[in-house]
Amino acid sequence: MSTSDTASVKPPLEDAADTNSNENDEDGPVLKSRPSIFKLLTLARPEWPVLALAFVIMLGAESTGLLNPIFVARAYDALIDAQLDKGQRLDEINQTMVLVVCIHCAGVVAGFARASLMGIVGERVVGRVRNQLFASILKQEIAFFDTHKSGELVSRLGSDTTLLQQGTSQALPEVLLGVTKTVVAVSLMFWLSPKLAGVSLGSVIVIMSCCFPFGTWIGKLSRSYQDVLGKAQASSTEALGAMRTVQSFAAEEREKKRYEDVIGKINTWWPKLEPRTTYSVGFRKSIVGSAFYVIIFGAGFGALYVSLWYGFTLVNDGEMTLGELTAFQSYIFTIGASLGQTSRFITQLIEAQGASGRVFYLLDRIPLIPAPILQDKDVNQDGDADEESNKHIGVSKEPLRPKEMVGAISFRNVSFAYPSRPDIRVLVDFSLRVEPNSTVALVGASGAGKSTVVALLQRFYEVCAGSISIDGNDIRQLDLQWLRSHIGYVQQEPQLFGMTVRDNVTYGLDRDVTDSELDEVCRKANAFEFIQKFPKGYQTMVGERGVRLSGGQKQRLAIARSLLVDPRILLLDEATSALDAESEHLVQEAINKAVVGRTVVIVAHRLSTIKNASQIVVIDDHRLVDVGTHDILMERCVKYKDLIKRQSIVRPIM
Numbered sequence: 001m002s003t004s005d006t007a008s009v010k011p012p013l014e015d016a017a018d019t020n021s022n023e024n025d026e027d028g029p030v031l032k033s034r035p036s037i038f039k040l041l042t043l044a045r046p047e048w049p050v051l052a053l054a055f056v057i058m059l060g061a062e063s064t065g066l067l068n069p070i071f072v073a074r075a076y077d078a079l080i081d082a083q084l085d086k087g088q089r090l091d092e093i094n095q096t097m098v099l100v101v102c103i104h105c106a107g108v109v110a111g112f113a114r115a116s117l118m119g120i121v122g123e124r125v126v127g128r129v130r131n132q133l134f135a136s137i138l139k140q141e142i143a144f145f146d147t148h149k150s151g152e153l154v155s156r157l158g159s160d161t162t163l164l165q166q167g168t169s170q171a172l173p174e175v176l177l178g179v180t181k182t183v184v185a186v187s188l189m190f191w192l193s194p195k196l197a198g199v200s201l202g203s204v205i206v207i208m209s210c211c212f213p214f215g216t217w218i219g220k221l222s223r224s225y226q227d228v229l230g231k232a233q234a235s236s237t238e239a240l241g242a243m244r245t246v247q248s249f250a251a252e253e254r255e256k257k258r259y260e261d262v263i264g265k266i267n268t269w270w271p272k273l274e275p276r277t278t279y280s281v282g283f284r285k286s287i288v289g290s291a292f293y294v295i296i297f298g299a300g301f302g303a304l305y306v307s308l309w310y311g312f313t314l315v316n317d318g319e320m321t322l323g324e325l326t327a328f329q330s331y332i333f334t335i336g337a338s339l340g341q342t343s344r345f346i347t348q349l350i351e352a353q354g355a356s357g358r359v360f361y362l363l364d365r366i367p368l369i370p371a372p373i374l375q376d377k378d379v380n381q382d383g384d385a386d387e388e389s390n391k392h393i394g395v396s397k398e399p400l401r402p403k404e405m406v407g408a409i410s411f412r413n414v415s416f417a418y419p420s421r422p423d424i425r426v427l428v429d430f431s432l433r434v435e436p437n438s439t440v441a442l443v444g445a446s447g448a449g450k451s452t453v454v455a456l457l458q459r460f461y462e463v464c465a466g467s468i469s470i471d472g473n474d475i476r477q478l479d480l481q482w483l484r485s486h487i488g489y490v491q492q493e494p495q496l497f498g499m500t501v502r503d504n505v506t507y508g509l510d511r512d513v514t515d516s517e518l519d520e521v522c523r524k525a526n527a528f529e530f531i532q533k534f535p536k537g538y539q540t541m542v543g544e545r546g547v548r549l550s551g552g553q554k555q556r557l558a559i560a561r562s563l564l565v566d567p568r569i570l571l572l573d574e575a576t577s578a579l580d581a582e583s584e585h586l587v588q589e590a591i592n593k594a595v596v597g598r599t600v601v602i603v604a605h606r607l608s609t610i611k612n613a614s615q616i617v618v619i620d621d622h623r624l625v626d627v628g629t630h631d632i633l634m635e636r637c638v639k640y641k642d643l644i645k646r647q648s649i650v651r652p653i654m
Contacts, residue, residue: 039356043129044168047121054117058177061110064103066184069330070192071096071103073323114173122169129359130161136362141369142460143419151234156362159229160355167352171345178342185331185338192324192331196314200307200332221285222347223354228278232262289347304332368419369462369480399479405486405568406471407599409434409457414466416449416456426452428622430466434615439600441610443643444619450603451492453619454571457601458487470569488567492574492603494558496546501531502538504546505561513564525560527553559591570595573603584609616640 044051078092137153189197239255264277311328314320320328409432416427427449434440442450455461456468459475468475475483496504505522506513518538522528530553534540546554562570572591588609604610611630618625618633618640626637633640 039360041168041172043164043356044121044125046128047124050117050121054114054121054173055176057110057117058114058173059180061107061114062177062180063184065107066181066188066331066334068100068103069327069334070188071100072330073321073327076323076326077321118169118173122165125168126161126165129164130157133157133161133359133362136365139367140365141367141462142455143368144365146418146420149231149234149237151237152230153362154237155230155234156358160359163348163352163355164359167349167355171348171352174345175342175349178338178345181338182335185334189328189331192328193311193314193320195319196307196311196328199310200303200335217288221281221288222351223357224276225278225281225285228262228276228281232259232278235259235262292347304329304336307332369459399482400473400477401479401482402471402473407436407568408469408471409569409599409601410469410472411453411456412467412469414456414468415464416452416461417464418461425622427456430619430622430624432617432624432627434599434601436599437597438614439595439602439612440615440617441602441604441613442617442619443604443610443640444625445643448619449622450619451573454489454573454601454603457569457571458484458489485565486568488562488565488570490555490558490562490570490572494546494554496542496549496554496557498542498544500536500539500541501534501557504542504557505538505564507561508565517564521560521563524563525556527556527560530556568598570598570600571603572600618643 075093075096078089078096134157137157186197186201189200235255235258239259262277264279308325308329311320311325315322315325411430411432414427414430415425416430417423417425430449430453432440432453442453444450456463457475459468459480462476470478470483497507499507502518505518519528522531531537531540540548542548542554542557546557549557592612602610602613610616613630615627616630616633617627618637620639625639626633628637634644
């Protein structure tokens with residue numbers, strides 16, 4: 001390839017991509033807006049009325065419950081009041097304690113109601129977020145999955161959403177509860193003794209101001225911990241999904257070490273922060289969290305004793321009764337316990353806030369494949385737009401959904417580089433016209449760009465230059481769902497799901513399929529016979545990724561699945577490469593029947609499969625070299641003849 005060919009090609013919207021975070025970045029995602037508690041609360045917007053009810057219940061119960069120390073103080077004062085006789089003191093104590101017990105029982109019932117409502121809210125929120133998050137991930141462009149490991153995305157769906165659940169249904173209510181208790185207790189303390197309350201409140205303010213830096217620190221460590229946890233999950237998911245390969249290469253120890261490298265050296269009592277591992281980051285998170293808790297809890301009770309010291313002097317001076325000091329002491333204990341408990345839940349809330357950043361990044365991320373773009377000129381909904389009109393791309397309008405697809409394909413001066421490798425051109429100035437109902441075979445050395453042509457035709461990626469049209473309409477004008485529903489795709493490595501044979505063959509269809517339809521396509525794909533040998537037939541479970549089937553069986557099911565869609569365009573990316581000679585011959589005959597009446601694009605390394613193609617396209621060094629039939633290319637194309645020679649074909653070309 002010449003120097004000019006290797007020049008950098010910047011994919012469209014790359015600048016837009018830079019504004020979004022790559023979650024593989026070591027420092028975590030760069031968000032459009034900083035995650036906040038208020039944004040976290042938007043996740044529970046439909047539950048706001050229930051949250052408000054729970055908060056009112058909490059506010060009423062806690063406010064009323066905090067009156068108990070004042071009533072108990074009355075009992076204390078009555079007990080030591082010399083002006084009351086024994087019977088009067090007992091009556092006063094009984095009346096007061098009955099009220100205290102009633103308030104306590106009401107508080108227990110209210111606490112149950114509040115906890116139940118919050119639990120239900122948490123389950124609803126996490127369920128909704130997981131659904132929305134999975135839907136958002138599914139709509140991302142293929143380039144997104146080239147740079148984001150599936151294990152990391154699974155971690156977002158699992159651990160991050162769990163943190164959000166804990167944040168919205170546990171941490172946030174408990175923090176609000178702690179704040180409510182503190183505010184009410186402080187108010188009652190000022191009512192009992194403004195002097196003593198001023199001293200106590202000053203101590204609390206000093207303690208809280210010293211703890212603010214810990215919140216930021218814990219937040220950073222929590223985000224870092226979730227990032228390395230995602231990498232650990234990606235490593236384990238990848239290994240477990242390829243256990244046959246791992247064991248066939250006796251690579252168990254290698255995978256174990258790779259996973260341990262992400263977890264970290266757990267035998268070290270003071271691990272280094274770099275490289276970041278779950279242990280090194282989690283170690284520091286635990287230390288900082290413990291320090292945060294100790295400072296609030298320990299210093300809070302330290303302030304309690306100082307306040308009591310001053311309180312005793314006020315009692316001695318006659319400015320407070322002993323019962324009032326007892327009530328005041330109870331409120332100080334309440335504040336100390338609330339601050340200690342709140343500190344733990346603040347840590348959880350900060351973790352949830354960090355998790356919300358990663359979740360909102362995925363929820364808010366706009367796929368880099370843009371909305372369909374229409375031309376300045378009107379496009380014929382029947383697909384009769386002229387070629388000249390395709391040169392002018394205008395303002396985005398409604399995506400096109402033509403009444404039918406004819407199957408005419410046109411590549412015009414297409415250049416392309418994968419977004420993950422923008423400096424390497426995969427196609428250069430590629431132009432090709434495919435007539436409807438014809439069969440075109442793409443041949444060339446491995447890595448020449450054949451499979452890329454197939455990927456671009458399905459608009460998995462956006463071209464860097466040029467255009468691709470179907471029936472005269474630029475594919476960027478077409479509704480993506482409509483486009484892909486008219487294209488059948490059989491890839492080199494068939495992808496099956498852990499469902500039944502029937503579910504896999506009918507995958508993607510939004511209608512019921514009759515048994516006769518199913519039998520017909522399976523016979524065409526040479527799959528009917530082996531399916532009938534299964535004890536449960538079409539109801540046989542194929543296992544994860546079709547692990548219970550042979551390679552040839554999986555490939556034939558994938559072919560049957562594609563034929564059942566009855567596509568106008570059929571893409572075969574080495575569709576017969578996994579079959580033995582007999583199955584290949586039978587499936588090839590079936591495909592020859594299936595291609596009648598539709599446009600077919602075949603990617604072939606095994607040249608014996610493409611002799612009868614209407615056109616054979618030779619691709620070399622990412623450029624189209626020649627186009628013609630087998631006989632014509634054998635006469636004039638040196639590159640094609642070299643490919644035939646290197647194949648060392650023993651069997652006659654079919």
